[in-house]
Amino acid sequence: MIIFVLRRAGATLLLLLALSLLVFAMLYLAPGDIARNLLGTRNVTPEALAQIRARYHLDDPFLQQYWRWLTHAVTGDFGTSIRTGRPIGPLMLEKTGITAATAGLAFLLSVLVGIPTGIVTAVRRGRWLDRVLVTVSVIGVSAPGFAVGLLLLYVFALGLGWFPIYGTGEGFFDSLWHLALPAVALALGLGAFVVKLTRAAVIRELDQDYVTFARGRGLSESATLRIVLRNAAIPIVTSLGLMVAYLFGGTVLIEVTFALPGLGSLMEESVLFKDIPVVQALTLAVAFVVSVTAFLVDLSYLLIDPRVRARTVR
């Protein structure tokens, strides 16, 4: 079991290293001169330009720059933001709260609604309830979060006045109230995806021989369903891990739509401004969270599935 964990951890680290190189190279090769960008539209002497290049080590060879960046990044030092002139670590840290709260709320919402709905559609497969819910979930999967967000904003904030139009609120309940609409907009696509995959996973299990056998033995429907759900859990948990990655894509658009000052907005502003150090740091952070989640998902198999446990112990 320890070997299994270590091997997975090693693979995760390797992937992260490759990703960090990719991220760094991508932004290193991006067109445009960082030094020029730093100075804006001001007229500068070549000496001043050279000074800037030296200060940001822009003339060093690629690998040297990468190595310096990586070794600093590991200690939490991502350099300085070009746009704001502030160190990136604290800048990111102070914006993490809002993003984590919104994404966490959306994740919770989509799982709490999506999984039961998926089970219901699977059990009642082919009936009208199933068909209606599946069609609705296709809409949910297709609709982009920002379009849904704007519609929600229009109907529930401007029209009905039930929710605030922007801001993040103070205190727990006020924040919850402020983040409700963004979380719902983010959760819709996610929840629909959870419905789809729960339905598929449960139906696959319901078609197995052991279900027929359990029913034939006279096991009650609820007892059978309990066995089915335990078996269906693995693909569901795997995909929940994938969803974390999805959340990070969606959160940029949602935060821009609702004007939330989180990591997503920071990403948007930094990309538009070509604030490359911030973009690098954020992309690396996302890669880190996504890979660590994948790693944790792998570990969770050990808890869910005795078969995996048995195989790794040997």
Add this chain to the structure above:
Amino acid sequence: MSGPSNQRMSGSDRRVSGPSNRRRRRIPVVAILSAVLLAFVAICALAQELIAPKALEQDIYLGVVGGGVEGHLFGTDQLGRDILQLSLAGARSALAGPLVVAVGSMLIGFFLGTFAGYRGGIVDMLAGRYADLLLALPAVLLAIVVAGLVGRGYWVTVVVLIVLFSPSDVRLVRSAVIEQAPRPYIESARVLGIRPSRIMFRHIAPNIVPIVVANLLLNVAFALVALSSLSYLGLGVPPGAPDWGRQLADGRQLLGDNPLAAVVPGVLIILTATAVNLLGDWLSDLLDRRMVAR
């Protein structure tokens, strides 16, 4: 917007749906409705100059007005452009780019996936690592970063999306080819001494067409969402061009004055993407059943 993973899901979904065979011949209502809507969008895209000739006509003195004003059923935006005409004109960029993205990434996926699946070896290894690397990061996020840094513009974004979409297509085709490779008809073709390239593209290819076609449509839907997301952030189409994502970005500022400036393109994006997905689901169901019947 769940993208590649979403496609994978509907792949497994297909196998288990379709409870009754009696209903097989009837085309479901949602599929017909989707086809009608898409036909309408396609006509708008092709005949943009006829249907929405005044889409880009500005009237700065008029500025933004709400819906119902004479001559402007859905009102105007901040530049005084008619929302209805602008929205109809947006159909072109809503279809052209996503189609190119879907076909482009599927072409890469088809050739690379077939080679990787059938030949194995170093091509397979490299294709696998390439997919691992790109799939480890959310596609939309990567698209935002790359499109933002490489440069702005509709077709630049399209190329970026082709590259980012291709790994999931490579994986899809690869696994479909691997499923075909050990079957008797391939073994016999090999025994007959047929060239590998011929086996790959004349024998295997027709059998993976259903998967390819169904996923092509799902890719179109995802590409539509991704492209309009980028336009929404100001990374896709240039300012002023008719595009639903762009309109939503502008409309966000106008929610108080003319909410229809955001609602109309928003509803259009949602409906179009849903229609493409529904049609894709239905088609993959149909093709799958035909495969089984054969």
